[in-house]
Amino acid sequence: MxxxxxxxxxxxxxxxxFSDGLCLMEYLPEDKWLALKQAGLLxxxxxxxxxxxxxxxxxxxxVLRIAGHYGVPVTLRTGIEGALVLQPLQEFGNPAQIAQGLDLIFNGEGGGLAVTxxxxxxxxIAREMQSFYEYRDANTVYVNAAKYWQGNSQSDFLLVAAKERKNGKLSKVINLLLVPKQYIRYEALKSEGLRAVRYAVNRIDAEMPAAxxxxxxxxxxxxxxxxQNIFIRSRLQLVGMTHGIMEYIVENAEKFVRxxxxxxxYERREILRRYAVSKILYGFTCKHVSPDAPVAHQLMEANIIKTLATEFTYDAAQMxxxxxxxxxxxxxHPASNIAIDFRPFTIFEGPNDMLYAEIYDQFTRATAAEKEAGVKLDKSQTLLMRLQSDNRFGTVSLPERALPDDIAAFLSRHTLGGACPLEKVFIGKVVAKLFAFVQAEADDAAAFLLKSIRKDILDCAYC
Ligand SMILES: Cc1cc2nc3c(=O)[nH]c(=O)nc-3n(C[C@H](O)[C@H](O)[C@H](O)COP(=O)(O)OP(=O)(O)OC[C@H]3O[C@@H](n4cnc5c(N)ncnc54)[C@H](O)[C@@H]3O)c2cc1C
Structure with a gap:
């Protein structure tokens, strides 16, 4: 095909x-989910x-976008099994682990990724993680892990992130363990939304094969x-889910709003402006990401896609x-649950506030390619100079998207080394929105982004 x-x-x-309807207030029916997977969804x-x-x-x-038209939990489950389970399983698993995982995904209830x-x-989490495994002998490991808020809890397995413990000491290195459900004790979590996805506190305290x-x-x-690359890729791809949900929001606005x-x-148009930005982000991933190419160099872009796609979709859902x-x-009500179901998108895969601060750091430091070329960034350089020299912006910028004077003046007032942790969050927002602005083909999306940047500049001065 x-x-x-x-x-x-x-x-x-x-x-x-789903021809006979779909109730998003209870767990997705596993037989229907399996039928979708067997039809080729993943x-x-x-x-x-x-x-x-x-x-x-x-x-x-x-596929993520199409699933979004059936509600937030449906596309989220597609994303969990596709980006958080299938892709890491194939990238890091050995042939036996891949065979075991694929069988459970395509003939069973699949699995989830357990990090938090x-x-x-x-x-x-990378610094603070306490879950560990320890070799008892060459064939056996002891695993001790407490994890919570795993999407797809209670399914057939979890890919559990844990550190190796040697001689009683936790190493810094994180690996994954494919843990079948018989080793997991779970207590179901009662969530405010996303009732169709199973969440739990998952505890493991068991010996299992080192394989x-x-x-x-x-x-x-x-x-x-x-x-880290697991999350770079999944943040870049996440816009498939949010864009599908945006379309679902726009459709519901057409259907239900007077x-x-x-x-x-006016508010309906504001929803459409956010949808126009979503299109830019969606287009970026389709054009600049490939499932068989590395993504390590796209950390800033991944964080921008994740934060903006979730912030604007959440705004639209609330409106x-x-x-x-x-x-x-x-x-x-089909349109009342979108906002509550969507809210955790601004929290998981890295809380947005933290990611905005990271975007600032990633923007103000030399990229791997720059380091290789011997480029060093002078800390007294202004943000405007950085923007003009940063190839990540240069390669996607449209000639018609010149920076207005007031925003250029703001960027000239700040140097690369100058922001406190609080300012980093607001300047990170400005940088993220500029990245979308320079790619905006539609004038209303560009105007909306400039308005939003000016608000962030006010916040930055206020804090
Ligand atoms: C519905 C849902 C689904 C989830 N799915 C999964 C899953 O499938 N697998 C899994 O392992 N986990 C999952 N999680 C957990 C999720 O990844 C974590 O909740 C998330 O990483 C945030 O961690 P935390 O809750 O400990 O918040 P904290 O780390 O305590 O942060 C709390 C808040 O502090 C602020 N903050 C923190 N750090 C900074 C910073 N550096 N700068 C500025 N502000 C900051 C942010 O506002 C943040 O929201 C899910 C959570 C939810 C709610």
Whole structure:
């Protein structure tokens, strides 16, 4: 099947499998989910050598987008199994682990990725992680892990992130373990939203075959980088989910929102402006990411896509809910649950505030390519000079998107080394939105982004 025929087939499969409706206030029915997977929903995430589709980022983005039209939990589950389980499993698993995982995904309930812990900060997880495994002998490891908020808890397995413990000491290196459900004790979590996805506190305190350990790399520093790369790729791809949900929001606004009040019309247009920005971000991933190419050099871009796509989609979801009036407060109304179900997108895969601060750091430091070329960034350089020399902006900028004087003046007032941790968050927002602005083909998206940047500049001065 070519791409167009494959995507048509996925759309038809959704329509057929959910033809008698879908209740998002209870767990997704596993038989229907399995039918979707067997119809090919996850094939774009699967390597060709394992029976998947030819590597094509557009297909990955499209299956996530199409799933978004059936609600937040449906696309989220596609993303969890595709980006957080299938892709790392194939990248880091040995043939036996891959065979075990694929069987559980395509013939069973699949799995989830377990990183976050109840007692440590998710934002600082690489440093603070306490879960560990320890070799008892060459064939056996003891695993001690407490993890929480795993999407797809209670399914067939979890890929559990843990540090190796040797002689009673935790190493810095993080690896994954493919842990089948018989080793996991779970306590289901009651969530405010996303009722259709299973979440739990997952505890493991057991010996298991050492063959379940999945080494991310043979060298320690490369291992940490490989761990980070899982999230770079999944943040870049996440815009497939958010863009699908944006379209679902726009459709619901058309269906449910009244049109005879000027202010409501204005708010509807504001939703559409956020949708226009979402298109820019979606286009970036389709054009500049590939499932079979490394993403390590795209950390800043990944953080920008993740923060902006989730911030603007969440805004749009809240606006829609408000415009529905009392209907927006009805439990289970198709358009009332989007905002509550969507809220954690601004938290997981890195809380947005933290990522904005990181965007600042990534923007003000030399990239790997610059370091290789011997470029050193002088800390007294202004942010404007940096913007003009940064190739990540240069390669995507459209000639018509010149910077207005007031924003250029703001960037000239700040130097690379000058921001305090609080300012970093607001300047990170400015940088992220500029990255979208320079690529904006549509004038209303560009105008909206400039307005939003000016608000961030005010916040920066205020803090
Ligand atoms: C619905 C849902 C699904 C999830 N799915 C999964 C999953 O599948 N697998 C998994 O392992 N985990 C999952 N998580 C957990 C999620 O990844 C973590 O909650 C997230 O990483 C944040 O960690 P935390 O809750 O410990 O917040 P903290 O680290 O305590 O941060 C709290 C807040 O402090 C602020 N903050 C923190 N650091 C900074 C900083 N440096 N600069 C500025 N502000 C900062 C932010 O506002 C942040 O929201 C999920 C969570 C939810 C709610």
């Amino acid at each position: 070519d791409t167009a025929a494959f995507l048509r087939h996925i759309e038809e499969s959704f329509a057929r499998i 094939l774009p995430f699967l390597d060709e050598q394992h029976g998947g589709r030819k590597a094509d980022q557009f297909e990955i983005q499209e 812990e109840p007692e440590t900060s998710g934002a600082a 379940q350990v999945m080494k991310l790399s043979e060298s320690d520093t490369a291992g940490l980088r490989a761990f 049109r005879d009040i000027k202010f409501v019309e 829609l809910q408000k415009l529905l009036g009392a209907k927006g407060f009805e439990r289970g």
